[in-house]
Amino acid sequence: MLMFSNDDQAAAREVGVTVAQWQAWKYGDEPVPKVVWLYLKLKRELERMGSWRGFQIDGERLISPWGDGMRFEEWFQLKEYRRASKLAEQQAELIEQLMKERDFYRENCHRQARFGLKEKTLEQSLPLLRILHRKYLLES
Numbered sequence: 728m729l730m731f732s733n734d735d736q737a738a739a740r741e742v743g744v745t746v747a748q749w750q751a752w753k754y755g756d757e758p759v760p761k762v763v764w765l766y767l768k769l770k771r772e773l774e775r776m777g778s779w780r781g782f783q784i785d786g787e788r789l790i791s792p793w794g795d796g797m798r799f800e801e802w803f804q805l806k807e808y809r810r811a812s813k814l815a816e817q818q819a820e821l822i823e824q825l826m827k828e829r830d831f832y833r834e835n836c837h838r839q840a841r842f843g844l845k846e847k848t849l850e851q852s853l854p855l856l857r858i859l860h861r862k863y864l865l866e867s
Contacts, residue, residue, distance in 0.1 A: 735749050735750055735753065738753075742763055742766065787799050787800075831859075835859065
């Protein structure tokens, strides 16, 4: 807290008084004016805010230091926002996996066509393709 700072000159400069006046308050020679005490109390509370430092409240909105904000009603929807975000992540991972599988099967169909393995039906090739697919996924 500012009142117990070792740098009396910086503390006096911050509240706009002389060093002698600051030291008189600090050592109890004179009572600290209420406005200064309230300022010091507010400053201590702001220091305790930690990660919330820099956030502001503007009417019904909580505004972050980066400029984005949220209304009070949105607070109750945070769980749904997080859930939707997780679902979007899972969908992206699934799409990526499906694209890998598509590319694998496409590559193997071209390979089979090139090497004359066309006469096998898809049902006959499926077990072999599944084994190759697992091996392909483990390698990549």
